[in-house]
Amino acid sequence: MTLSKNIAVIGGGSWATAIVKMLSENLETIHWYMRSEYAIEHIKRNDHNPNYLSSVEFKNNQLHLSSDINEIVSAADICIFAIPSAFVYSELESLEVSLENKIIFSAIKGIVPETGLIVGEHFHDHYNIPFENIGVITGPCHAEEVALERLSYLTIACADEEKAQHLATCLNSDYINCKISDDIIGTEYAAMLKNIYAIAAGIAHGLGYGDNFQSVLMSNAIREMKRFIKKVHKMKRNINDSAYLGDLLVTGYSVFSRNRLFGNMLGKGYTVRSAQLEMSMIAEGYYATKSAYKINEDKGARTPILNAVYSILYDNKNPKKVFKKLADKLD
Amino acid sequence: MTLSKNIAVIGGGSWATAIVKMLSENLETIHWYMRSEYAIEHIKRNDHNPNYLSSVEFKNNQLHLSSDINEIVSAADICIFAIPSAFVYSELESLEVSLENKIIFSAIKGIVPETGLIVGEHFHDHYNIPFENIGVITGPCHAEEVALERLSYLTIACADEEKAQHLATCLNSDYINCKISDDIIGTEYAAMLKNIYAIAAGIAHGLGYGDNFQSVLMSNAIREMKRFIKKVHKMKRNINDSAYLGDLLVTGYSVFSRNRLFGNMLGKGYTVRSAQLEMSMIAEGYYATKSAYKINEDKGARTPILNAVYSILYDNKNPKKVFKKLADKLD
Numbered sequence: 001m002t003l004s005k006n007i008a009v010i011g012g013g014s015w016a017t018a019i020v021k022m023l024s025e026n027l028e029t030i031h032w033y034m035r036s037e038y039a040i041e042h043i044k045r046n047d048h049n050p051n052y053l054s055s056v057e058f059k060n061n062q063l064h065l066s067s068d069i070n071e072i073v074s075a076a077d078i079c080i081f082a083i084p085s086a087f088v089y090s091e092l093e094s095l096e097v098s099l100e101n102k103i104i105f106s107a108i109k110g111i112v113p114e115t116g117l118i119v120g121e122h123f124h125d126h127y128n129i130p131f132e133n134i135g136v137i138t139g140p141c142h143a144e145e146v147a148l149e150r151l152s153y154l155t156i157a158c159a160d161e162e163k164a165q166h167l168a169t170c171l172n173s174d175y176i177n178c179k180i181s182d183d184i185i186g187t188e189y190a191a192m193l194k195n196i197y198a199i200a201a202g203i204a205h206g207l208g209y210g211d212n213f214q215s216v217l218m219s220n221a222i223r224e225m226k227r228f229i230k231k232v233h234k235m236k237r238n239i240n241d242s243a244y245l246g247d248l249l250v251t252g253y254s255v256f257s258r259n260r261l262f263g264n265m266l267g268k269g270y271t272v273r274s275a276q277l278e279m280s281m282i283a284e285g286y287y288a289t290k291s292a293y294k295i296n297e298d299k300g301a302r303t304p305i306l307n308a309v310y311s312i313l314y315d316n317k318n319p320k321k322v323f324k325k326l327a328d329k330l331d
Numbered sequence: 332m333t334l335s336k337n338i339a340v341i342g343g344g345s346w347a348t349a350i351v352k353m354l355s356e357n358l359e360t361i362h363w364y365m366r367s368e369y370a371i372e373h374i375k376r377n378d379h380n381p382n383y384l385s386s387v388e389f390k391n392n393q394l395h396l397s398s399d400i401n402e403i404v405s406a407a408d409i410c411i412f413a414i415p416s417a418f419v420y421s422e423l424e425s426l427e428v429s430l431e432n433k434i435i436f437s438a439i440k441g442i443v444p445e446t447g448l449i450v451g452e453h454f455h456d457h458y459n460i461p462f463e464n465i466g467v468i469t470g471p472c473h474a475e476e477v478a479l480e481r482l483s484y485l486t487i488a489c490a491d492e493e494k495a496q497h498l499a500t501c502l503n504s505d506y507i508n509c510k511i512s513d514d515i516i517g518t519e520y521a522a523m524l525k526n527i528y529a530i531a532a533g534i535a536h537g538l539g540y541g542d543n544f545q546s547v548l549m550s551n552a553i554r555e556m557k558r559f560i561k562k563v564h565k566m567k568r569n570i571n572d573s574a575y576l577g578d579l580l581v582t583g584y585s586v587f588s589r590n591r592l593f594g595n596m597l598g599k600g601y602t603v604r605s606a607q608l609e610m611s612m613i614a615e616g617y618y619a620t621k622s623a624y625k626i627n628e629d630k631g632a633r634t635p636i637l638n639a640v641y642s643i644l645y646d647n648k649n650p651k652k653v654f655k656k657l658a659d660k661l662d
Contacts, residue, residue, distance in 0.1 A: 140550075142542060142543055145543045148541065150544065151540060151543070151658055152541075153661070210473070210482075211473060211476065211585060212477075213482050213484075215470075215573070215581035215584075216471060216484045219571055219576040219577035222571050223569070223571050239571070240550055240557075241550065241554075241662070242550045242551075242661075242662060245546075245549075246546040246549070249545075249550065250545075250546035253580075327482055331484070
């Protein structure tokens with residue numbers, strides 16, 4: 001079976017822009033939906049996204065741009081969703097075109113807040129898409145480094161390996177190295193959990209803990225991630241593969257991570273609300289923490305770091321006291 | 332059995348100074364050997380080490396200082412060695428006191444270049460010390476953060492757990508959290524290997540690879556470390572424990588690591604010799620690379636990162652070309 005190269009990217013942020021750049025190395029046309037008419041006009045006139053990764057130059061004859069999500073989804077056989085998980089639900093409400101015969105890849109890290117589901121499950125449950133037509137694109141990958149064409153590795157997960165391999169081929173280039181995986185559930189949960197651990201790393205930093213503690217926190221986090229994912233979806237996986245550990249590290253050690261920044265502000269004494277106002281956005285890990293905590297109420301994995309972050313974000317506990325207790329549970 | 336609290340620290344560098352500080356929270360007297368008469372006189376007059384961690388204030392009535400290694404070793408029942416592995420052999424040549432009835436802890440990360448052995452094996456083979464009297468103190472721990480009393484975790488490994496627990500008790504404090512382990516060989520190899528991976532991280536950085544690549548490199552490094560240590564000493568261990576993964580991370584991600592700095596200079600185009608001259612010292616990982624490579628010629632673990640670093644350090648291969656090939660082997 002030859003799979004289609006009619007690919008749409010849904011989203012106008014930095015990660016969506018990076019994915020369009022990767023695809024533009026291989027495809028003649030990329031269908032690209034973004035909400036902002038202004039950004040679309042800017043790209044058409046100036047060959048770059050005015051808001052994100054603006055150093056990346058596109059060739060306009062490669063792009064089919066529209067602010068009409070139905071037009072873009074109709075044009076494509078494969079849709080890559082790269083919008084913040086908090087907007088997935090509302091963006092999809094305007095979708096009239098059926099997704100049932102499409103292949104869906106999620107490049108979204110997190111939980112759909114309205115349903116408490118990871119994105120793959122959301123598509124499966126709410127749009128009747130079979131799991132073999134749902135895939136995940138995961139890092140470790142900062143979009144900014146894709147813009148700079150710095151060598152980066154992606155993991156493309158799909159229950160149907162042929163589809164994963166197909167998308168990998170469309171994304172691979174001199175600076176992109178895609179690996180495939182059949183662990184769609186595990187990689188998606190890892191991508192979600194890492195944002196929670198990045199908040200934890202930020203809180204620790206804000207509280208004045210040093211690099212020694214951070215390394216212990218991260219080595220506990222990967223063990224916690226392993227326990228959590230095993231409870232949710234047991235299969236043979238090496239948690240030290242790049243899609244799990246690498247993704248955790250690139251986020252946990254990045255000073256650019258919004259989740260880490262959010263945690264850092266909490267550690268420095270901001271309230272949750274004031275940190276969110278100051279950042280003028282809500283970090284993905286904020287929702288992920290609640291969802292993961294709720295999921296784990298059923299699953300019962302030992303998750304001291306998740307519990308600590310949850311109690312700070314949702315129970316107004318004092319970060320200093322919570323981390324003092326957490327520190328005793330780490331090893 | 333009540334174990335002795337007559338403890339000597341052998342070495343005058345930053346890690347030795349940090350260990351003396353930790354012990355001074357719990358012991359009445361610490362026997363402390365260092366080569367430099369000048370430093371000893373300075374500590375006696377000014378209560379701090381002039382060369383390392385000079386913000387740390389000691390109480391002189393707690394310290395038994397001497398530049399005579401025989402005097403200090405004689406006074407103690409437990410000797411903690413914290414000198415660079417490159418000087419272990421020569422320092423010990425001046426030792427006339429027998430070590431046979433002592434308990435030896437190594438806080439040295441590396442290989443004794445003259446014998447190609449990890450330090451525990453060196454003491455066992457050359458000083459007839461039974462393995463149950465040999466232990467290892469390992470991180471993840473920057474000495475600088477101990478000076479700042481930032482919460483840090485150590486792992487104390489000894490085949491005889493009671494001895495590990497005893498030393499842990501002598502080192503624990505508000506800011507030090509010791510865990511014990513019976514994996515003396517594995518923790519020692521991990522402490523050695525992490526310096527090689529820190530050189531690799533530095534080379535990558537010097538060559539212009541970004542954070543995305545670093546996270547992939549580190550997640551490959553921990554898997555390589557697991558394969559290597561398993562070949563050398565097979566036992567049940569969780570490679571994501573702090574003593575292995577945490578120690579790798581604190582070194583690999585530290586801009587202060589001398590091994591990482593050394594690698595960075597190689598990546599930027601310095602020759603091995605000129606980088607060493609510029610640093611006016613030889614990074615531990617330089618010797619560790621050769622030893623680990625030789626050991627692995629017998630053991631046959633798959634070690635693409637070690638091999639890449641070896642070929643740059645010892646075969647004068649071009650770092651850029653070597654890392655381009657290495658990148659294809661990572662996932």
